[in-house]
Amino acid sequence: METILSINGLHKKFGKIHAVNNVSFEIQKGNVYGILGPNGSGKSTTLGIILSVVNKTGGNYSWFNGRLETHEALKKVGAIIERPNFYPYMTAYQNLKLVCEIKGVPFSKIDEKLEVVGLSERKDSKFRTFSLGMKQRLAIASALLNDPEILILDEPTNGLDPQGIHKIREIIKLIAAQGTTILLASHLLDEVEKVCSHVVVMRKGVVLYTGTVDGMINSEGFFELQSDDNAKLENLLAQHPSVSTIKLNDGKVTVYLKGTLEAGELNRYLFDNGICLSYLVKRKNSLEEQFIQLTSNQPEN
Structure with a gap:
């Protein structure tokens, strides 16, 4: 099975705080991985490092078995690690057109990805009229425009109501079923148990467990x-x-x-x-x- 991402002995210190402490795990193609841990466990910092928005203190990571340099590999990655940031006075379709121009992606992808996230009927609505859940779904559509091999999501259901949470989880399952590898960070046990096939448990920057969700749910019982x-x-x-x-x-x-x-x-x-x-x-x-x-x-x- 192809290794999408390999992380080895990763460290990140912010002064005296050891936010990421000797973290190692691998992401294999075709699975849904959850990085699970309470707030402050180092999940978002780890994602920031592999996406080259946070500088590591030590250790290393490689994309696609080391075949590609990070800047080239990231062209095959879709990611949402902050709140959706679109132009409020523009429609969903217009905002995604801008993303297509930046990424060099044909406009024909827009309708396809809006359909995946269930926003086809609202494509001509201005972004400012969207609920928080719809904004998050538009962000997912944006991250999918370049048909990434892996989609990275940081707390994808944070702040959403139960209906919005359910919708996002169903979209994640649909994307995974279409063959995209997914890595998501979450502090919600329910989210990981319902959506993920594999889990990395972190606390205070340290990995406590890495493996399948079923393997963690004590098979002996x-x-x-x-x-x-x-x-x-x-x-x-x-x-x-x-x-x-x-x-x-x-x-x-x-x-x-x-x-x-x-x-x-x-x-x-x-x-x-x-x-x-x-x-x-x-x-x-x-x-x-x-x-x-x-x-x-x-x-x-």
């Missing part, structure tokens, strides 16, 4: 159990090699795993040892639970 003899149940569970932690809450025994264990296998093990379960459910840890666990385990500076 956990069980909720109940029987007539929870004391004996807990004792048997503690002896099982796949069991990590056992907790009792409201009459139910919660069992966290350290290895693969299917419900049928666990039920058989307990039955063979004299326990009949009245309740058995297997669940997966949510992205939120995993994120909290990751970030709370990192020591304070």
